[in-house]
Amino acid sequence: MSTRIDARARTVRIGVQVQPQHAHYAKIRDTVSELEDLGVDILFNWDHFYPLSGPADGEHYESWTMLAAWAEQTSRVEIGALVNCNSYRNADLQADMARTIDNISDGRFIFGTGAGWFERDYDEYGYEFGTVGSRIAALSDALPRIEDRWTKLNPAPVRDIPVLIGGGGEKKTLRIVARHADIWHSFSDPATLERKLGILDEHCAVVGRDPHEIEVSVELRRQSEADVAELHALGARLFTYGVSGPDYDLEPVRRWLAWRDATNA
Structure with missing residues (x-):
């Protein structure tokens, strides 16, 4: 688990999810280069x-093979999946893959993960879909194995790899966030975020964790500027925006980068 930074001291960051759909890879590669040049903080894909x-x-x-290519292609931005599906790969293998990409990128990898939800992926690729409960339980079981494997690998990760956990389930997922996450990502509107942060505080108290150590991440596509101002006031510091092929329209990203810079000034 990474060295903790109090979220109250964090500046605003912008992440862009380059959704790996409906585009040739050459277009994705060019989009990644353009986004790094524009100054985004994190580049995500999805799993x-x-x-x-x-x-x-x-x-x-x-997702993962693409992230390894991004690790070589880029030089500044952090990279990761928003989010990895825990169900698709053995936990220790996930740790080794993350460590490898972290080394390729010289310490710029974020391990974004979640329990999984897209049933077609499971059916087509032969994974057991199970239930929401069984998938969340599997994620809870996997994270200690992943963290332990990182201590055993040679060479070690370049840095304590940040763990981003996606999901808003209040009884189980937020409990896992309290125990393991450096970053918590959700699709919350302001009222929902305020309620869930209160619940996260309770889970953190149970495990003896300062909730301010966890960076709060929310997506931008569904939010108005007024919503984003409220989310920021509640403590959100990482804001993500998704773009899809075939064209990857980056104009909204430029606007949010300008907002980031004005907010951080």
């Missing part, structure tokens, strides 16, 4: 095997 919007059988690429 699915099929598109989540648009034509269901459209062009699509796998």
Whole structure:
């Protein structure tokens, strides 16, 4: 688990999820370069095997192999999945893959993970879908193994790899966040975020954790500027925006980067 930084001291960061769908890889590679040049803080993809919007059988690429390519291509931005699906790979293998990409990128990898939810991925690739409860339990079991494996690998990770956990389940997921996450990501509006932060505080108290150590991340696409101002006031410091192929419109990203810079000034 990474060295903790009090979230109250954090500046605003902008992450962009380059959704690996409906585009040739050359377009994705060019988009990654453009976004790094624009000054985004983090580049994410997602861990699915099929598109989540648009034509269901459209062009699509796998997450982890792409992240390794981004690690070589980029030099400044942090990279990761928003989010990895814990169900698709053995926990110790996930740790080794994360350590490898962390080394390739010279310490810029974020281990974003979640319990999984997209049933077609499971059915088409032969994984047991199970239930929401069984998938969350599997994530809870996997994270200690991942963290332990990081202590055993040679060479070690370049840094204490930050763990980002996605999801807003109040009884189970937020309990896992309290125990393991450096970053918590959700799709919350201001009222929802305020309620869930209160619940996260309770889970942190149970495990003896200062909740301010956890960076709060929310997505931007569904939010108005007024919403974002409220989210920031509640403590959110990482804001993510998703772009999809085939065109990857970056104009909204430019606007949010300008907002970031003005907010941090």
